[in-house]
Amino acid sequence: KKLETYAKRLGEIEHRVGNTEDSVLILETTVQQLRETVVKLQGKTDDLENRSHRCNLRLVSLPEGEEGRDPVSFLETWLPTLLNMPELTKNLEVERAHRSFSPRTRNLDKPCMLLFKLLRYRDKENILRQARKLGTLTYNNKPVYLFPNMSAELFQKRKSFLGIKRLCKDLDIPFALLFPARLRIDFKEELPSSLTNRDGKDFLDRKEILQHIKIKTL
Template sequence: MSEAIHSTSTKVTALEAKCYDYEAAAVDLRHGLTAGTEISKRSGGAERKLDDYENRQHRKNLRIAGFPHGAEGANAVDFLERWLPEILGLPGPIEIERAHHTLQRRPSEQGAPRAFVLKLLRYRDMTQILDAARKKGELRYGNSKIMIFPDLSPRLHQRRMTFTPLKKQLRQAGVKYGMMYTATLRVDMRSGGTKSFDSAEAASSFLLREYSEIFSSS
C-alpha cells in the first residue's frame, strides 16, 4: 500500500513539475510575443520617421518625365528654367538649384527616356508648377507627352493615391482643390474659404454633406 502511495506521489510530483515547466514556457512565450510586438511597433515608428525625413528632404523636388534624350542640351537647369515658365504660363521666373536624370541605366534609342529630378530653390515655385500643370492639362514637348510629379517616397505616394477617386469627382463637378504637402487635400468651399483633409475617408464624409448633389450617386 505504501509503495502504491509513494508511486502515486512521485507521479503527482512529476506532473506538477511538468505543469510548472509549461507555465514557465507560456510566460516566456508571452514575454517574447510582447517584446516582438514592441519591436514591431518601434520598427514601424522608425520607418515612418525615416519616410517623413526622406519626404521633407524632397519637399521642393519634382520629377519630370517624357523629354526625349538630349532635349536639355548641355545644361538641364537652364533648359528647365526656360521651358517650365514658358509652357505653363507662370507669372515669373523660377530658380532651380540642381537637375539630373534619375539614377538608372541610360535607355536605348527605342527605350523610354529617363525622367528628370529637379530641386527648386523655393517651395512656392514647386506648388506653383504643379498647380499650373494640373490646370494646363496635357503638356507636350514636340511629339512627346510631358508629365510632372512631386518627388515622393513610395509610402507617401500610396497615401496620396487614396485621394484619386475623390479628386476625379471634384474635377468633374468643377470644384477647385489642391494637394498639399505631405498628403493633405485642400478644397475650396462654396460657402467661402477652404477646408483641408488628411484622409480620403474624412474628406468623403464631409463633402458628402457639403456637396450632396455631387457625391450622393457615388
C-alpha cells in the first residue's frame, strides 16, 4: 500500500511539474514578445521625440549671460551676422529660446548652452549647412558650435561613432554620419603615397576593420 501511495503521489508530482513547465514556457514566450514590443515602442517614442525637435538647434560655448534677457532677439540679430547670411536678417524667426537647465554660475567666462526652436525647418537646415561650410564659428574671438537638438538616446548612439570618425579622419577616408545614427564610409582603393610600409600595413589592418564596420552599419 505504501508503494502504491508513493507511486500515486509521484504521478501527481510529475503531472504538476509538467503543467508548471508548460506554464513557464508560455510565460517565457509572453515575456519575449513583451520585450520585443517594448523595444519597438521605445524606438517609436524616441522617433517622436526627435521629430518634435526637428526645428531645434543647440548653441554651445556661448559665454554666460551674453544672450541677455531676450535670447530670441539676440539670436535673430546675431546668427545672420555670425553665419554671413544676410538673407536671414529680416526673415529668421526664432519661436523660443532658453539656456540649458544647468545651474547658473557667477563665472562669466564659463560657457553655457542655448536651446532654440526655429519657425521653419528649412532655416535650420540652411544654418547647419552654412555652419559646416564655414568650419570655425567664433563669438568675441572664442569658438562656438551649432548642433541639431536630439534625444539623449540618439545622442549616445551618434556619439558611439566618435572613435571610428577619428580613425577615418586620420586615414583620410571620406565618411558621413547620416540621420538618425548611420555611418557611411567610402573606401579608397589605393594607399596614400606618403605612407611608409609599416604605416601601410597599419592602414590595411585598420581598413579591414572598417570594412567589417561598414557591413555592420550600412
